[in-house]
Amino acid sequence: MKHWPYLALTLLALSLGWLTGSWMQNRSPATEPAPPFSLIDMNGTEHRLTDYAGRLVLINFWATWCAPCLKEIPLLNDTYRQHAAQGLSILGPAIDDSSEISRMSADLAISYPVIPGGTDLFTLMDAFGDHLGALPFSVLISPEGLIVERHWGALTEDLLATWLQSWLPATANNRS
Amino acid sequence: MISILGIIRHACPRWRSGLCYGLLLVSAPLQAGLLDQQRGGGGFLPADEAFMLEAMALEHDEIEVRWLIAPGYYLYRHRLNLVVKAPAQTQLSWQAPPGQAYEDEHFGTVEIYHHSLSLPVKLDANTDHLDLEISYQGCAEAGLCYPPMRKQFRLQLPAPK
Numbered sequence: 001m002k003h004w005p006y007l008a009l010t011l012l013a014l015s016l017g018w019l020t021g022s023w024m025q026n027r028s029p030a031t032e033p034a035p036p037f038s039l040i041d042m043n044g045t046e047h048r049l050t051d052y053a054g055r056l057v058l059i060n061f062w063a064t065w066c067a068p069c070l071k072e073i074p075l076l077n078d079t080y081r082q083h084a085a086q087g088l089s090i091l092g093p094a095i096d097d098s099s100e101i102s103r104m105s106a107d108l109a110i111s112y113p114v115i116p117g118g119t120d121l122f123t124l125m126d127a128f129g130d131h132l133g134a135l136p137f138s139v140l141i142s143p144e145g146l147i148v149e150r151h152w153g154a155l156t157e158d159l160l161a162t163w164l165q166s167w168l169p170a171t172a173n174n175r176s
Numbered sequence: 177m178i179s180i181l182g183i184i185r186h187a188c189p190r191w192r193s194g195l196c197y198g199l200l201l202v203s204a205p206l207q208a209g210l211l212d213q214q215r216g217g218g219g220f221l222p223a224d225e226a227f228m229l230e231a232m233a234l235e236h237d238e239i240e241v242r243w244l245i246a247p248g249y250y251l252y253r254h255r256l257n258l259v260v261k262a263p264a265q266t267q268l269s270w271q272a273p274p275g276q277a278y279e280d281e282h283f284g285t286v287e288i289y290h291h292s293l294s295l296p297v298k299l300d301a302n303t304d305h306l307d308l309e310i311s312y313q314g315c316a317e318a319g320l321c322y323p324p325m326r327k328q329f330r331l332q333l334p335a336p337k
Binding site: 065068130133134136151 | 316322
């Protein structure tokens with residue numbers, strides 16, 4: 001078994017590779033300014049990036065044909081209700097037919113602004129750093145207007161808690 | 177992509193030496209990062225790599241549409257559709273095979289396909305070509321869905337036997 005040190009080194013190298021890949025996948029792009037946007041919600045209210053200066057903004061792109069999107073919306077609803085007063089805003093741009101979005105928004109009792117849109121929202125997703133065009137896609141924008149987190153796929157309670165702990169100072173203070 | 181491990185193996189005649197293993201330790205994380213960048217966001221595949229689609233003419237009156245579905249991804253049966261763009265009078269006859277039953281809390285019981293899907297399609301028109309639009313939609317099991325996709329194909333049909 002004179003080769004065992006090489007075997008151990010190989011396993012170590014592969015482990016480091018896996019860890020590095022995971023880290024690169026989840027690292028925070030904390031220095032990138034968010035692109036300006038102007039979105040009209042289902043009530044006709046306009047939402048611009050500049051309107052949210054000083055607040056933490058979670059933009060969650062979704063669609064009615066996307067099962068994981070629908071699954072995570074109750075979590076977003078709860079999170080919004082718990083933390084809106086502490087400075088969290090959530091926007092939900094939805095890529096679909098307006099009537100379908102309206103029906104699903106009512107079914108899910110979405111409490112944050114929902115923005116119906118077409119393929120123009122894919123362009124906005126691209127501007128936020130998404131090159132897949134798949135959903136759900138979430139972006140977290142700091143009170144300073146920087147993109148601090150991106151996530152592809154359904155958000156989990158643990159991930160959202162970590163984001164809020166890191167980026168919503170009032171939350172961290174409440175928990176300490 | 178050029179394999180960094182391949183470079184090390186060529187550069188080091190005795191690649192099991194300590195020096196080369198040192199390089200291996202440095203390169204493996206780098207290679208992992210490069211592989212990650214080749215994929216889409218969050219390590220998910222771009223739609224055309226998750227669902228590789230091809231359509232081919234088998235006979236004058238028969239074509240086949242095939243999907244190769246990447247591991248960890250699936251297609252919805254109820255989202256499959258074929259539309260003839262030209263010649264307009266061409267009629268298609270096809271039946272998607274039964275898929276795997278999948279219970280979704282919002283959509284109820286749906287059928288999905290993993291790994292691959294082959295769809296034989298019969299034509300009833302006398303033509304030498306077919307312009308076809310194929311629609312489909314799928315998701316990753318890890319919780320990401322791709323928008324409904326549409327692909328156009330022009331198929332040259334063999335002469336009747």
